[in-house]
Amino acid sequence: MYLPKNCAQIAIEALYRAGTRGVEGVALFAGVREGNTFTITQTIIPLQKAGSVEDGLIYVVSGEELERIGLELYDNGLQLFAQIHSHPGAAYHSETDDAFPIVTVLGGVSIVVPNFAMGGVKISEWAIYRLLPNTGWTEINGKQKEKLFVINDDIPAPKQVSVKWYKFWLWL
Ligand SMILES: [Zn+2]
Numbered sequence: 001m002y003l004p005k006n007c008a009q010i011a012i013e014a015l016y017r018a019g020t021r022g023v024e025g026v027a028l029f030a031g032v033r034e035g036n037t038f039t040i041t042q043t044i045i046p047l048q049k050a051g052s053v054e055d056g057l058i059y060v061v062s063g064e065e066l067e068r069i070g071l072e073l074y075d076n077g078l079q080l081f082a083q084i085h086s087h088p089g090a091a092y093h094s095e096t097d098d099a100f101p102i103v104t105v106l107g108g109v110s111i112v113v114p115n116f117a118m119g120g121v122k123i124s125e126w127a128i129y130r131l132l133p134n135t136g137w138t139e140i141n142g143k144q145k146e147k148l149f150v151i152n153d154d155i156p157a158p159k160q161v162s163v164k165w166y167k168f169w170l171w172l
Helices: 005-020 063-075 095-099 142-148 159-171
Strands: 002-004 026-034 037-044 049-053 056-060 079-086 109-113 127-132 136-140 150-152
Touching: 002 005, 005 026, 005 037, 005 079, 005 150, 037 079, 063 079, 095 136, 127 142, 136 142
Parallel strands: 002 037, 002 150, 079 109
Antiparallel strands: 026 037, 026 079, 049 056, 109 127, 127 136
16 A cells, blocks of 8 residues: 555644644545555545543544545545544554444554654554454554555656646647
8 A cells, every 4th residue: 555655744744733632633545446556645634523531532523524525535536545543642443443433444444643643654653453354453563564554755746737738748
């Protein structure tokens, strides 16, 4: 799964901002799939509510908002691959995280970022889980994490750029 650095940074900044208000944040990664290659092209920051409950912090994204995002992704030919959310302290998939994921597709990824995302884009600090058929949300360890997510610096140039250039060239 290819994760462009700027897509990761948009997510981390949103989680960090939530953290400055003392709450957890959540973001989503969507992109395109070609065979077994998943390329993230978009970070979505859903409208969300967050606060504290008896046993900790919680974030909530409404059903309407999820439906809106689903339609928008469908219209743009994108698929939801991963969710990423922050914890105030240690990164792990809580019972709530297991029970109420936004990403529900098998093979989907859920990332938990520790310390309100103060560590920036640092995969080694993140807890990363995949939804597997037999074991449910299953933690990916050590080097497997860096195999699962390849951070790349360059996002491919949008198609429109080359189209404009081509038209211009023809016109000349
Ligand atoms: Zn959590």
